[in-house]
Amino acid sequence: MKRALAIALALWLVGCDHGQESVIGPSEAFRIRGAQFMKGALPGTAASDAGTATPVDAGGPPRVTMVALSSGYAIQGQSGRGISGLSTPNAASVGIALDDVGSGYWVVPTRTIDQTTGELTWSATADFDRSIPAGRRFLHFVAFDESGTPGEQLAQKFCIASSIPDNLSSCDPSVEPPAAVISLTWDTNVDLDLQVVTPAGVVVTPKHPSTEPPDAGTDAGADADAGVNYGAVGTIDRDSNANCITDGVRMENLVFPKDAPLGTYQIFANLFDACKQPNVHFDVAVYTAEPSDGGKKLTLSYQRGGELVDSQADPTAGRGLFVTEFLFVP
Amino acid sequence: MIPAAPSAAPAEPSTAPSAAPPSGAETKPAEPPRAAPARSAAPTDPARDGSLAARAEVLLPPSADAQHVEPAKAGKGPEAAPLIDISGYIQGEYQSHQDSEDQLRQGGSLLNQNRFLVRRGRFVLKRAWQYSSLEAELDGNTTSGPSFGFYRAEAAVFYRGNNEKSLPPVAQLTVGMMRTPFGFELPQPAGERWFMERTQLSRALWPTEIDVGARLSGAVSAFRYALAITNGEPLGEKSGFQLQDPNANKDVTLNVGAKASPLENLEISGGVSAVTGKGFHAGTGVTKGTVGWRDINDNGNIDSGELVGAAAQAETPSKSFDRFAIGADLEIGFKTALGASLLYGEVIAAKNMDRGFFVADPVVAPQVDLRELGFYVGFLQPITEYAMLGFRAEYYDPNADSSEPRSGRIVPLKNTVRVFSPMAGLVLPKRARLLFQYDLIRDHLGRDAQGVPADLKNDAWTLRLQVHL
Numbered sequence: 107m108k109r110a111l112a113i114a115l116a117l118w119l120v121g122c123d124h125g126q127e128s129v130i131g132p133s134e135a136f137r138i139r140g141a142q143f144m145k146g147a148l149p150g151t152a153a154s155d156a157g158t159a160t161p162v163d164a165g166g167p168p169r170v171t172m173v174a175l176s177s178g179y180a181i182q183g184q185s186g187r188g189i190s191g192l193s194t195p196n197a198a199s200v201g202i203a204l205d206d207v208g209s210g211y212w213v214v215p216t217r218t219i220d221q222t223t224g225e226l227t228w229s230a231t232a233d234f235d236r237s238i239p240a241g242r243r244f245l246h247f248v249a250f251d252e253s254g255t256p257g258e259q260l261a262q263k264f265c266i267a268s269s270i271p272d273n274l275s276s277c278d279p280s281v282e283p284p285a286a287v288i289s290l291t292w293d294t295n296v297d298l299d300l301q302v303v304t305p306a307g308v309v310v311t312p313k314h315p316s317t318e319p320p321d322a323g324t325d326a327g328a329d330a331d332a333g334v335n336y337g338a339v340g341t342i343d344r345d346s347n348a349n350c351i352t353d354g355v356r357m358e359n360l361v362f363p364k365d366a367p368l369g370t371y372q373i374f375a376n377l378f379d380a381c382k383q384p385n386v387h388f389d390v391a392v393y394t395a396e397p398s399d400g401g402k403k404l405t406l407s408y409q410r411g412g413e414l415v416d417s418q419a420d421p422t423a424g425r426g427l428f429v430t431e432f433l434f435v436p
Numbered sequence: 437m438i439p440a441a442p443s444a445a446p447a448e449p450s451t452a453p454s455a456a457p458p459s460g461a462e463t464k465p466a467e468p469p470r471a472a473p474a475r476s477a478a479p480t481d482p483a484r485d486g487s488l489a490a491r492a493e494v495l496l497p498p499s500a501d502a503q504h505v506e507p508a509k510a511g512k513g514p515e516a517a518p519l520i521d522i523s524g525y526i527q528g529e530y531q532s533h534q535d536s537e538d539q540l541r542q543g544g545s546l547l548n549q550n551r552f553l554v555r556r557g558r559f560v561l562k563r564a565w566q567y568s569s570l571e572a573e574l575d576g577n578t579t580s581g582p583s584f585g586f587y588r589a590e591a592a593v594f595y596r597g598n599n600e601k602s603l604p605p606v607a608q609l610t611v612g613m614m615r616t617p618f619g620f621e622l623p624q625p626a627g628e629r630w631f632m633e634r635t636q637l638s639r640a641l642w643p644t645e646i647d648v649g650a651r652l653s654g655a656v657s658a659f660r661y662a663l664a665i666t667n668g669e670p671l672g673e674k675s676g677f678q679l680q681d682p683n684a685n686k687d688v689t690l691n692v693g694a695k696a697s698p699l700e701n702l703e704i705s706g707g708v709s710a711v712t713g714k715g716f717h718a719g720t721g722v723t724k725g726t727v728g729w730r731d732i733n734d735n736g737n738i739d740s741g742e743l744v745g746a747a748a749q750a751e752t753p754s755k756s757f758d759r760f761a762i763g764a765d766l767e768i769g770f771k772t773a774l775g776a777s778l779l780y781g782e783v784i785a786a787k788n789m790d791r792g793f794f795v796a797d798p799v800v801a802p803q804v805d806l807r808e809l810g811f812y813v814g815f816l817q818p819i820t821e822y823a824m825l826g827f828r829a830e831y832y833d834p835n836a837d838s839s840e841p842r843s844g845r846i847v848p849l850k851n852t853v854r855v856f857s858p859m860a861g862l863v864l865p866k867r868a869r870l871l872f873q874y875d876l877i878r879d880h881l882g883r884d885a886q887g888v889p890a891d892l893k894n895d896a897w898t899l900r901l902q903v904h905l
Contacts, residue, residue, distance in 0.1 A: 125893035126882030128535035130547055142883035142890075149885075176734040187734055198843050199887030215887025219844040226844050252843065254885040 135235035136204040138212035145210040148203040150248035150256035167257035168197035168249035171225055179265035179277050183236035190229040192220055197249035200228045205244045240268035240276040270393055271343055271361050272404045283395045283404040286366040286434065290375060291357045292388040297347045297379040300358040301426050305369025310360060312345030338365035350381035366434045376426025380416035387413050390429045408432055524559040525627045529900035534893045554578045556626060568593045588646060589613045604655040615645040616670065617653065617662035617691045618709040619782050620765035630816055630826050632873050632898045636853050637810030637832040640793035641761060641786060643672035648679050649686065658696050660707065664689040668713040673791045675716065683756045687713030706766035715788055717799035719754035755799045761786035775818030783811035794834035794851060807836040826859040842887060850889050854878040868903045
């Protein structure tokens with residue numbers, strides 16, 4: 107009996123800190139589906155940029171020899187990005203981390219032999235949380251051998267592009283961002299619509315997504331005489347969760363690519379359909395292109411939040427909840 | 437991932453412990469809470485006969501299965517038996533799991549499992565006559581949010597023959613929602629079990645004990661038998677057909693066993709069990725043609741060549757597949773100075789029977805049968821009648837032939853789960869239990885730095901208070 111108790115106690119003590127971490131939910135901002143999460147910094151010797159790594163030594167430590175990405179960036183909140191590559195034949199697994207993001211790294215095993223190179227293949231599917239700050243980063247890779255010894259890291263240039271449509275200027279500063287973006291984001295899967303009334307009195311909604319009046323061009327002379335600059339046309343980029351068909355984006359942006367007509371803009375949030383949700387918290391933000399490092403950068407100029415409850419849903423409403431007025435000045 | 441923690445099972449069957457003093461009896465001297473046995477009494481599970489309760493009254497409260505309900509007596513008076521015998525219990529508990537996260541799983545289910553819950557609130561209604569009986573069990577719990585409903589419903593006719601009152605009838609035919617008579621753990625009421633839940637092995641093969649069908653069972657001398665024909669889709673099965681039957685085939689379960697007392701303080705029982713039947717792989721319906729978008733270059737825009745048409749698809753037929761399980765169990769009860777100890781164990785080998793953990797479906801690729809193997813050993817030691825210690829160890833392999841490509845080779849893939857469960861409890865005899873159990877879970881649901889399947893940090897502990905009606 108005493109022995110059984112001792113064994114039980116020993117097992118319990120051993121069990122207090124045993125086993126691999128379980129990360130299933132989105133508690134890590136950078137996630138690899140189906141991979142094992144490890145807390146701590148990515149092991150291995152100092153990273154080298156892809157393409158400039160030291161030559162592979164057949165008898166040396168394991169190495170990631172090639173990384174294949176469909177593009178060099180991922181948009182904030184993007185899911186299902188495929189990452190694959192090759193490693194030396196002595197690699198048992200590959201660790202992956204995004205620098206300065208999250209509290210650890212992910213491990214995937216190497217799989218089959220690549221018939222062309224004789225090296226081992228590996229693959230992963232990555233999700234990038236919206237909370238990851240936009241900007242240029244590195245994806246880091248390291249191979250482990252069968253004893254768990256890591257080799258030299260490989261650093262792959264990568265960029266997290268802003269979910270605000272900025273022409274990818276967050277990844278390439280030489281690209282000019284839009285002149286202004288009015289953005290509506292929200293937290294639950296309801297059909298919420300951005301409504302903006304322009305200085306010219308045009309009501310812009312996802313169903314009428316342009317700041318250009320419906321009859322534009324028919325009496326342009328008279329409008330020009332009225333001092334309205336219709337040359338700068340803004341467009342709402344999408345109708346998110348339209349008719350409660352969930353797309354998960356929960357964001358609508360009125361984008362002025364070149365110039366925003368000056369004047370006062372009224373911004374509304376219209377709950378078209380609550381989609382059986384009790385309420386929704388939303389956030390309105392206005393971004394404008396401001397000078398930065400010799401170029402321009404999309405900068406947050408104004409932000410305000412609010413809440414709507416399901417009883418306020420009204421698909422026939424001409425206007426939603428008034429949120430704010432915003433003045434575009436020279 | 438399917439959690440391996442034993443205490444995370446969905447609503448699970450059990451019957452109420454039979455100790456059922458009248459309402460308010462808490463303030464009265466403890467009177468044996470069982471109704472007087474009647475000649476017509478009908479144990480609901482004669483194959484088991486509440487045998488452990490009989491040989492270790494401190495270990496197990498009087499089994500609901502062994503409780504005999506006297507037929508209603510004519511006339512009125514204090515000695516008249518109740519028309520309906522009511523019993524029940526409530527299990528309230530706190531669970532803590534190492535793999536809890538303050539997040540939601542895809543689909544919205546909770547990943548946090550550190551919580552209070554009502555694991556079971558059971559109420560059992562019984563009535564018996566000379567040759568027939570009925571029994572209904574209601575269950576309420578908050579395991580997956582509040583729920584309440586029928587859990588067990590049995591209608592039975594029986595012939596007692598010359599069997600004594602303490603024995604099951606010679607033959608009993610039961611029809612309805614009932615426990616499957618396989619092995620030791622499955623027919624045991626949850627209110628009588630000292631460990632929090634059945635083993636991972638048992639819960640994988642039978643997500644709950646309850647199935648719908650007919651059962652012929654009884655006792656002849658020292659031998660017990662039970663033959664059940666059921667739909668084969670137990671309550672809690674993940675196929676979506678629980679308690680229904682998508683194929684005409686019925687599962688046939690056979691259990692034969694014996695019980696003997698070779699020494700005054702020693703009792704041995706055991707048996708062998710087998711079940712055979714057909715599982716079901718659901719086909720798919722016809723679909724319309726659709727247009728899909730594959731963001732090949734991951735730029736978030738629809739570019740040339742990224743719109744893909746999917747032609748309308750014909751339906752695919754459903755298929756049935758063979759499955760079976762065989763098992764053997766042995767229980768040894770012996771009385772010591774400390775109390776009535778119990779050592780028990782069971783081993784089960786099966787094919788395509790996993791319906792709750794690594795669900796077996798040999799119809800899908802790679803179209804191979806899944807062979808399951810598992811066993812457990814448990815020990816219960818009462819310390820006087822006011823405390824209980826226990827330890828249970830189990831092993832379960834849900835797929836003995838699993839493999840995966842790794843490091844350029846096809847290598848065996850371990851899926852085995854081992855659980856070690858020390859348990860300790862305080863007991864208010866025949867009234868309440870305060871139990872603590874730690875589940876040390878050793879599985880292969882994680883991976884180590886080499887990419888090799890490794891133990892996941894998912895141990896769990898439970899503190900439970902169980903009070904009987």
